[in-house]
Amino acid sequence: MSKPLKQVHLAAHFPGVNNTTVWSDPEAGSHIEFESFAHFARTAERAKFDFLFLAEGLRLREHGGAIYDLDVVGRPDTFTVLAALAAVTDRLGLTGTINSTFNEPYEVARQFASLDHLSGGRSAWNVVTSWDAFTGENFRRGGFLPQEERYSRAEEFLSTANELFDSWRGDEIVADQAAGVFLRDAKAGSFVHTGQHFDIHGQFNVPRPPQGRPVIFQAGDSEEGREFAASDADAIFSRYASLEEGRAFTADVKRRLPKYGREPGELLILPAATFVLGDTDEEARELAREVRRQQVSGATAIRHLEFVWNRDLSAYDPDGPLPDIDPLLGEHRVARGRAQVRMYRDPLATAREWRERAAANGWSIRDLVIETGNRQSFVGSPATVARTMEEFVQADAADGFILVPHITPGGLDAFADKVVPLLQERGVHRTEYEGPTLRDHLGLAHPDGARVGGTGRRTAS
Known part of the structure; x- marks a missing residue:
């Protein structure tokens, strides 16, 4: 008996502060105006x-x-953007990255519970930590935490x-569709928490969200991040693009x-996952080369080299050879707030390897x-991209992909029009939503063991 086909989960990433968007392209739009977010969301839905x-x-x-x-x-x-998008979409899940280092549990829980109610059960939280004092300067607490404390x-x-x-449970409230929510138990919402990082008690003032809790995402690739995902997350973002690396990462996380x-x-x-589509594979490869040169201007290339060298290299020609001087070691004084700086843990070895290549x-x-x-x-014709994506999922290298187009907001349109129908024909992507909530889309159980009705209100299972 053949193994049933796994479904390919698809999501769309509206890029924020990034170096992948070709913002200078004539087709690129605003990253601020709401219509850009609305267009992107409607295409995804x-x-x-x-x-x-x-x-x-x-x-x-x-x-x-x-x-x-x-x-x-x-x-x-x-939260402002996601709440606005809840009003112009019906089924699309709404996932936000919210920092756990500089925020407080009460305010974040209240915001996600509110978003889940407003959207009828479509909220998700990407839980992240912050690693540097530079970011912390924007917050009263300031500073930063060592890695082990960030994760704790x-x-x-x-x-x-x-x-x-x-703190709001089903047996404590009566949900009436016409009249609203009424308390059955005066203790509903009461909480007391005493721990290493938080010592709070009081009354939570937002009723139980339709999903019970938002779907939890995690993005860390460190040992601590993988363990955190295995213990608490519903989904984890992966940075591995090859099939072999993806299978190894998936196996490592799921064995935990x-x-x-x-x-x-x-x-x-x-x-x-990024993608470039063409009418043929060769056309797509040529377009991909053009996109990369648009993404990496001469000035961008020099700045990227400075992430490793920790020196001002502005006098160097980006179309010339690499510097023959070595990187400066110690505290990074050129780039601030860049995750890439942490990627190059041994600048001397990186510089040596790059010179050799x-x-x-x-x-x-x-x-x-x-x-x-x-x-x-993924680079190729729509048929090639659809086939390759399915191969990744069926080989357990991923459960799906979060697509990051290089043009915002219209860069998702061609994928929606040309690749998605092929995935649907192959029987690995839905043709209609089967339920109203994000947990339904992802095949995740409700924390209460209850289903969510079409009104977004909890009903007995």
């Missing part, structure tokens, strides 16, 4: 995607003491938020689940940055 995802940066990046203006910079508040705070933050969501009493299907693996291939600085940077995950 038309293609029956699971959810839309917003990342978030809490401080503008700096380079050489000035705002780094070669990327898209800044975006409106996540995140774990307690999430467990505390769950206590708040759970039994320790927490969980099954493999209770945690979805969703890598970010550039010499062997005749690459300039710009060529090297293009060749070693993020590449498009």
Whole structure:
């Protein structure tokens, strides 16, 4: 008997502060105006995607003491955007990245519970931590936490938020569709939490959300991040683009689940994925080369090299050879607020490797940055991309993909029109939504063991 086909989960990432969007392209639109978000969300919902995802940066990046203006910079508040999108979509999940280092459980739980009510059960929370004092300067508490404390705070933050969501239980309220929600138990919403990071007690004033709790996403790739995902997350973002790496990552994370009493299907693996489509595979490959050169200008290439060298390299020609001087070690003084800085843990070894590769291939600085940077995950005709995506999922290298188009907001349109119908024909992507909530889309159980009716109100299972 043949193994049943796994469904390909699809989501759409509206890029925020980033270096993947070709914002200089004539087809690119605003990252601030609401119509850009609305167009993007409507396209995703038309293609029956699971959810839309917003990342978030809490401080503008700096380079050489000035705002780094070669990327898209800044975006409106996540909750404000998602609440507005709830009004112009019906089924699409709404996922927001909210930091656990500088926020407080009560306010975040209240915002997500409200969003879940407003959307009829479509909210999700990407729980992240913050790693640097630079970002912390925007907050009263300031500073930053060592990695092990960041994750212990995140774990307690999430467990505390769950206590708040759970403080309203089904046997404590009467949900009346016409008249609203009435208390049956005066203790509904009461909570007391005492722990290492939080010591709070009071009354949570938002009734139980339609999903019980928002769907929980996690994005860390460290040992602590993988363990956190295995214990508490419903889905984890992956950065692995190859089939072999994806299978290894999936196997590693899912082997941790039994320790927490969980099954493999209770945690979805969703890598970010870029794509370039063409009428033929060769046309798509040529377009992909053009996109990469648009994404990596000469100035961008020099700045990227400075992430490793920790020096001002503005005097170097991006179309010339790599510097023959070594990186400066110690505290990074050129780039601030850039995750890439942490990626290069041994700058001397990275510089040596890059020089060797550039010499062997005749690459300039710009060529090297293009060749070693993020590449498009899927390049080809719509048929090639649909087939390759399905192969990844059936091979357990992923459960689906979070698509990051290089043009905003219209870059998702071609995928929705040309690739999604092929996935539907192959029987691996829905043609209609089967339920109203994001948990329905992702195949996740309700925390109460209850289903959610079409009105968004809980009913007995």
